[in-house]
Amino acid sequence: MPDAALTADHLTRRYRDGHAEVTGCEDVSLAVHPGELLVVRGRSGAGKSTLLRLLGGLDRPSSGTVRIGDVDVSAASEDALVTLRRDVVGFVHQDFGLLPTLTAAENVELPLRVARRPGAERDDRVASALSSVGLDGHARQRPGQLSGGQQQRVAIARALVLPRRVLIADEPTGQLDSETAAQVMELVVALTRERGVATVVATHDPLVIALADRVVELRDGRVRAGRHAA
Structure with a gap:
């Protein structure tokens, strides 16, 4: 298997909500390889969107590291992050954008x-x-x-x-009916394979989960379970 295109090592993100400290993501480690579809599943509030923002360089971790290829995303300058998001990482959102x-x-x-x-x-x-x-x-x-x-x-x-190396998709089928969602995700899988893109999709949609190479489950910001596709 080729070297990982995207890695996270002991990734944690905490932030203030009023007087309380909230943990959006805690001690998450994972790797995604070229041509692989990784699904992050979990209930609303489990930390999926927080994790994806960290992986894509849209937010910085409180501790831990994110690497895309040879780039330490968590330590990169703002200019480097702009270049990364422009040239290396593609984003797909639930509301199409x-x-x-x-x-x-x-x-x-x-x-x-x-x-x-x-x-x-x-x-x-x-x-x-x-x-x-x-x-x-x-x-x-x-x-x-x-x-x-x-x-x-x-x-x-x-x-x-x-020619993106990484694709980050946050609930990409959330506004679609089941038949359309299946068609869209089959397209994502085909492009992931054909172009060797490392793809991470956050979802609770069982149709999407069934297409994954690997699945990790987040609960309260932590990885609680994982599986390889059958």
Whole structure:
């Protein structure tokens, strides 16, 4: 098996809520390899979103480390984190996170504009990304003209329009019906395998859990159980 693309070592995140100290994540260690789908399951409030924010460099741990490849994310400068989130880590959210005034193609193009890629390259990459998620004919439609499943596909295309090494998805099927959710997750699995992406999905959806290579369960911010896929 190739070296891990993403590792967490004794990861802990505590923060203040009024006068109380709250532990969102405690002593979590895990590794995710290229081409692997890891599911983090747990009830609401178990710490899934906190863990994903730490893994993706959106938040810093109170203690412990996160590494993506050779980069110590937990100790990186703000400029380094911006570069990491721009070039290395893709994010997919439950609410899709699309800009309603932009077309599907324009939403997918955003990371390329931020990365200052040339216009011709942007056009080629956007077309390829939309094709990879089965939306060739929807490039000019805005989010309000698309179904929930199509919007999530646009979000996935945007997350992977650059050659990401890591994909972080927080409840990506939460707003989808079961049939659409299954289609979206089958797409995520296929792209994970084809592109060698290390993918972490937080969910309590049994359909998603069934597709995982590995599952870890969070309770009160701690890993309580884990399994390999059968």
